[in-house]
Amino acid sequence: SAVISQKPSRDICQRGTSLTIQCQVDSQVTMMFWYRQQPGQSLTLIATANQGSEATYESGFVIDKFPISRPNLTFSTLTVSNMSPEDSSIYLCSVGGLAGSYEQYFGPGTRLTVT
């Protein structure tokens, strides 16, 4: 298993500003992902964070809006840029591929409110 921490745990931001969310893992992992989960909804994959290269984004998500960094195998950041109230959501990072399994371990999430 893996222990994942996220910072901040929550934030209230003004529209037009940007917020960077950090994800730290206690061990080196191959796969790291960023998800968005709106209240009462399922998880939507934003992108796969690739170490040493550009992230792979899902349909509907673009790098200009959600730039992602992954400088090493234990750390990643997701920035929510030029925020609007529609970006209010919980953002979760997860890791997978440990010991060749597909199971994922999730961080505690960042609850973002944009006013």
Added chain:
Amino acid sequence: GQQVMQIPQYQHVQEGEDFTTYCNSSTTLSNIQWYKQRPGGHPVFLIQLVKSGEVKKQKRLTFQFGEAKKNSSLHITATQTTDVGTYFCAQNTGNQFYFGTGTSLTVIP
């Protein structure tokens, strides 16, 4: 992105009753995972199914993968209040993971 449909969306049961959630896909799945998310929490991995017709048990939870690998189910016997939460199935295509729509379970004491 892809999404797997789950039914029902919501389920209220009396404590002690059984509960089942179903996960359906229009395409053949290579594998399926199940997760539980408690209110206010993050998803926690429960199990992974890989083989056609596979059945796995965890105490009162029984997980099944369909013969055609297009559907899966999670059955809880004699629910307890600790079973409250949303249950998600998830499938992966390569290194990309897609979560089902989820079933929210409420257990009435």
